[in-house]
Amino acid sequence: MTEVSLNERVADLLMDLGLIRHKSQIQSVKPLTGGVASDVALVETDQHKYCAKFALPKMRVEADWFAPVYRNKCEYEWLRLAEAIIPENTPKMFGFSEKFGGFAMDYVGGDDCFVWKEKLFKFPPDVTIAEKVGKTFGKVQSHTGESTFNSSEFLKKDVFFHMRIEPYILYTGSKHPDLKPIFDRVARQLADANKTLVHGDVSPKNILVKSGEPILIDAECATMGEPAFDVAFCLNHFFLKAVFSPQFKKGLEEASLRFFECYNEFIHWEDKQDFSRRVAKLLPMLGLARVDGKSPVEYLNPDQQEGVRQIVIPLILSPQNSILSTINAQFSGIR
The missing domain is CATH 3.90.1200.10 (Aminoglycoside phosphotransferase (APH), C-terminal lobe)
Structure with a gap:
């Protein structure tokens, strides 16, 4: 996925979840690295910092390795359940979009x-x-x-x-x-x-x-x-x-x-x-x-x-x- 298309997916996701009313509220989208299975981005709006996530059909590894993209919903449901059990040990969840196949959660960062x-x-x-x-x-x-x-x-x-x-x-x-x-x-x-x-x-x-x-x-x-x-x-x-x-x-x-x-x-x-x-x-x-x-x-x-x-x-x-x-x-x- 190119950075341009990621920007569009992020904007559509946040709009669908009601986290922004206009795409112009997004100030920046920064792809996050470290995993092989998903596109993940830090999204800064005029109100908040979110982490948006979308599953990839093929892993970023040398071997052929594919997996259903609806695993994104499985992850969201696990995190939402964990948030109810151990809220101090999970990010705050903001919703899953069936339409755009992604979810948004609180961005966890800072000097500490x-x-x-x-x-x-x-x-x-x-x-x-x-x-x-x-x-x-x-x-x-x-x-x-x-x-x-x-x-x-x-x-x-x-x-x-x-x-x-x-x-x-x-x-x-x-x-x-x-x-x-x-x-x-x-x-x-x-x-x-x-x-x-x-x-x-x-x-x-x-x-x-x-x-x-x-x-x-x-x-x-x-x-x-x-x-x-x-x-x-x-x-x-x-x-x-x-x-x-x-x-x-x-x-x-x-x-x-x-x-x-x-x-x-x-x-x-x-x-x-x-x-x-x-x-x-x-x-x-x-x-x-x-x-x-x-x-x-x-x-x-x-x-x-x-x-x-x-x-x-x-x-x-x-x-x-x-x-x-x-x-x-x-x-x-x-x-």
């Missing part, structure tokens, strides 16, 4: 705001942020794990398949024939799961920190599914950052443990040990997916990628019995 991923590259992790992230996701999944939760807006399993199961699990398994039966089996389990509402992209790049509080964004993969996926997805980023920056290994391992311990307090929908074992199974698989899947992390060099393979493949073949032992095994393997 940063993207968590950027800090993790440069400094030892602030473990208190990891604790808060574990608690915020725990609260959302605890709420949606209740038998009374109305899940009718979150049954878009095809979105999760195209955005996560196919590019992360099935594709990675196809690159490792000896592991393919394991990946295929987990893919079926993920497709069938219906335990809680899943965010699907719990990554430090999708967590802003403002005034010391995490702000959750980017829930394009939201569906009812396997909560262990969200937990493993986040833990995997701590591991990969430690591979990239081994000088921060100790702090990142502590952040991993505290994230999980704080999340674990909220599990009520199933046995905690069963949950821990499933996270332990998924975590090394996602590690392999981020070097050999359709969306490899951009910061690991070839030697570091090979180091990830050497650590995670044995854990895929012989999973640990708990997530704590898996975290220990992964971090112990980093040199």
Whole structure:
């Protein structure tokens, strides 16, 4: 999408949502970078700063990777629900436009705001942020794990398949024939799961920190599914950052443990040990997916990628019995 067409879509969206009366009220539109799945823009009007978002049919990656654009509505519904549960940890939502296929939310910025991923590259992790992230996701999944939760807006399993199961699990398994039966089996389990509402992209790049509080964004993969996926997805980023920056290994391992311990307090929908074992199974698989899947992390060099393979493949073949032992095994393997 060109910048001109993005400007037009943004203006149409804000008009449709009743946020402006005339297009002339828009003072500037600035495309925001960082993701592969959407067009996102900071929109300044004469009254407010908004963030407008539209899903792309094809991801901005080298491999052919497509997904339904109505995932944009799934994300909006997740954020709107989260806003009701944890309002201090989500942007204010201003509405979704069926006509223009996008939504608007409050722009979160300022001198006291940063993207968590950027800090993790440069400094030892602030473990208190990891604790808060574990608690915020725990609260959302605890709420949606209740038998009374109305899940009718979150049954878009095809979105999760195209955005996560196919590019992360099935594709990675196809690159490792000896592991393919394991990946295929987990893919079926993920497709069938219906335990809680899943965010699907719990990554430090999708967590802003403002005034010391995490702000959750980017829930394009939201569906009812396997909560262990969200937990493993986040833990995997701590591991990969430690591979990239081994000088921060100790702090990142502590952040991993505290994230999980704080999340674990909220599990009520199933046995905690069963949950821990499933996270332990998924975590090394996602590690392999981020070097050999359709969306490899951009910061690991070839030697570091090979180091990830050497650590995670044995854990895929012989999973640990708990997530704590898996975290220990992964971090112990980093040199």
